[in-house]
Amino acid sequence: MKLKTLLLLFAVAIGSLSARGDHEVILTPERILHFDGNLQVNQDATLLVTETIKLTACGDQIKHGLSRKFSFHRVSDQGKPLDVGFELKQVLCNGQPEPYRLERTGDNIQVDIGRRNTSLSPGVYTYKLVYLIRQQLGFFRQYDELYWNVTGNDWPFTIEKAAARVDMPPGAHLLQSAGYTGAFGAQDESVLQTLDEQRQPVFSVTRALQPGESLTVSASWPRGFVQRQALPATSGFDGWTVILTGAGLLGAGGALFVVLRRRSRGPVRRKKQPPARFDRPSGPPN
Secondary structure (H helix, E strand, C coil): CHHHHHHHHHHHHHHHHHHCCCHHHHCCCCEEEEEEEEEEECCCCCEEEEEEEEEEECCCCCCCCCEEEEECCCECCCCCECCCCCEEEEEEECCEECCEEEEEECCEEEEEECCCCCCCCCEEEEEEEEEEECCCEEECCCEEEEEEECCCCCCCCCECCEEEEEECCCCCCCCEEEEEEECCCCCECCEEEEECCCCCEEEEECCCECCCCEEEEEEEEECCCCCCCCCCCCCCCCHHHHHHHHHHHHHHHHHHHHHHHHHHHCCCCCCCCCCHHHCCCCCCCC
16 A cells, blocks of 8 residues: 555656656756758848747846847947847747837846746747848948847857858848857857858857857858948948048049139239140041
């Protein structure tokens, strides 16, 4: 009888653990198990981003849901801030629509997902965010480029795996790509770069990202596949900008010098006859 009772209690305990799901994961610190980003470059120069974030929640820092922070600071070649037009299109948790709050402070945007009065049960959750954004492409003489921080640097816990795929505009082929990991401004290249079946660049980190570290990727393709915006999307520029600007300044300075010199020398008397080089020829050239 005692043996049956013990077996029954053991079965109840196992069933309780199974009902809780992945209990082994719950006992470990909160972390992002996988961060996947898909970056679709559209022909109108907008960028459609899909983020899939799988994480563990223990009620420590993830209490009600995921908080995703963005920082967008874009200026034109003239130093004027550009409106990135952030548009959040979809927020899901485990495949179901989830309520969220959107806060904007200057160039910073924070998306708080979940209900304030509802605490998450410890477990594994998968969040999906889809958003559209503008002014993120760099336009150069021979090519266009996307330079993108995939994960962001504001996570307070480890990201075990991170990956990104760039869907270049239709018909474009990859010219060059790069991937970086580390804290803000770092250029550690712990990234594996491959091409998928559609010849689109794929980036995967080769080590876990520690708190404050991120995955950043870049990809370029020949110009002519997206509609270039009236205002450049980056503060980067090519040599022609410097040359033309310098030529304009020199021309203006030269004109000012001539005017001032003429004023200092008094009025200029016009010749009755134009210089010989301006004489109209009397007959057809030889």
